[in-house]
Each structure stands twice: as structure tokens, then as C-alpha cells.
Amino acid sequence: MNIDDESLEAALRAVPPILGQDDWTDLKRRLGARRTFRTRLRRWRPTLRLAGGCLLVLLAVGLWQTLQGHRSVVASGLELRTWTSAHQEAVKQTPLADPWTQALAETSR
């Protein structure tokens, strides 16, 4: 008898499956016996993820505030330099424009 490929393949595909029996109780016992730190951690993963997210938001807010503070210090330094240079320029042009110089001049008179 010569068996052609098609008949053989069809026959193999038609073999009824051997399904066996579910035994979830046994599997659960096996899982319990081999519960490792990693598998326990998995159950807490959503909570840990949420906590991590909150921590990141707090860090971001802190960083933003620090940067804002640094920016205002830079701004006030810049304002001071601008004011000083404007004052020095004015004094150079009219020395008595400075109230301090004016007061000194009057005292020495």
C-alpha cells in the first residue's frame, strides 16, 4: 500500500486529541511551593508602580521649584547690575545728580 502525503497529513490532523484532566488544585499547590520573591513582588507591582509615579511627580515639582528659584536669583542679579551701571553712567555725566555726592559736597562746603 502506498500512502500519499495528502492522505497521511489528513489522517494525522484527524487524530482525536487526548485532552486529559484539568488539575488546577495540584498546579496551585505547586505554585505555592515555589513562590519566590519575584513572583510575590509581581502581585504588588501595580501599587509599587503607583507609588513610583507619585514619587516621580514630587521630584519633578521639586526640581521645577528649584529651577524657578534659581531663575529669580539670576533675574535679580541682572536687575542689580543694570541699575548700578545706569547709576554710574548718570553720575559720570552729572556728578551732583547722585544725592550722596550732593550731600557730601554740601557738608564739605
Added chain:
Amino acid sequence: MASSSDWIPWVSGAKEGDEDAFARLYHATRPRLHNAICHLVGEDHAVDIVQKAFVRAWERLPDLEEDAAFAGWLRRIAVNLVRDQWRSRKPHDEIPEDDEDGALQEPSPDPSVQVEGLQDAEHLRKAVSALPEIFREAVVLHYLDGFPVDEISRILDLPRGTVLSRLARGRDRLRRILSPIREVTP
């Protein structure tokens, strides 16, 4: 039995440590896996290997990148356990290397599995179990478990061409095993 699209959400749940989702996944995917493993190692060892495969799957689920690939990934775990079983059964006899050049010796057909035709499922099962392991893996995964060749090449970690060649050689051997005695012997 649930279709693969039904159990994909259970894979994500099980990945997060949800044991109920894993139980549903077990009930949905175990019967087909049991069928494949039965044909690879026999019913006596299949139950234990299937349970061990699910324990390993539970432990390694977070490593699974694509939820839809669960069935193939589970087969890969189970096939590795099957290979361990084969190795432990014959400690001094390695699983034969690939036989693409026909170097492997042809086993003499077992008269107990030579049958008149293809109608008898029990005889077909016996013929499959008489195949050398490297061919049996491919034949079982493709014809009895329904996996496409590409998926089998991932499961067995073999090139597609090798899987195709093993399927062809597996069919050749099955044909020889299934040929009636009166035609094999003069």
C-alpha cells in the same frame, strides 16, 4: 475551549500576578498542550510535564514580550521539559543530531504499529510515538497540535528549512511504519 483572542487579556492579568487570570489561562490552554505532550512522551509523563510547564510559565510570564505569543512560548517551555525527560531517560544516549544528510540509521519498523490503513487513530498515535524524537517534535507540533511551520521554527529554535525537512522525513518514516507487513516483507 476559548479561542486565542479570548485568553490574551488573561495573559496580561497573569503577568501582573493575578492568579485567577492564570487559572482561566490554564483551563483554556492546557488541553491542547496535554495532547501535544502526550504524543511526545506518552500519557504517563505528560501530566507532570504539563503541570511543570505551567509552573515555569507562571514564574517567567513577566519575560513574555508579546501576549499573543503565549501558546508558542508555552510550547517552547514544554518542549524543553520534554527534552530533559528524554535525556534523563537515556543518560548515555544523546538526542540524535540533525539528520538532514540522512546520516541517522533507519530504525527497523516495529511490526506492532504496522497497520492496514490510516483509519485507526490508535495505530497512528503508536506510529507517531515510534518516530525518532527529532522528527516526532516537528510532526506532533505541526499535524497534531496545529502550529504553522514558522511558529515551530521559533519553538524548536531551528531554521524554517530544517523544520520542513524534518516534517518530510517524519512523513517518510511514518509511511514506512504504517505500511502493512505483507508489503514490507517478501
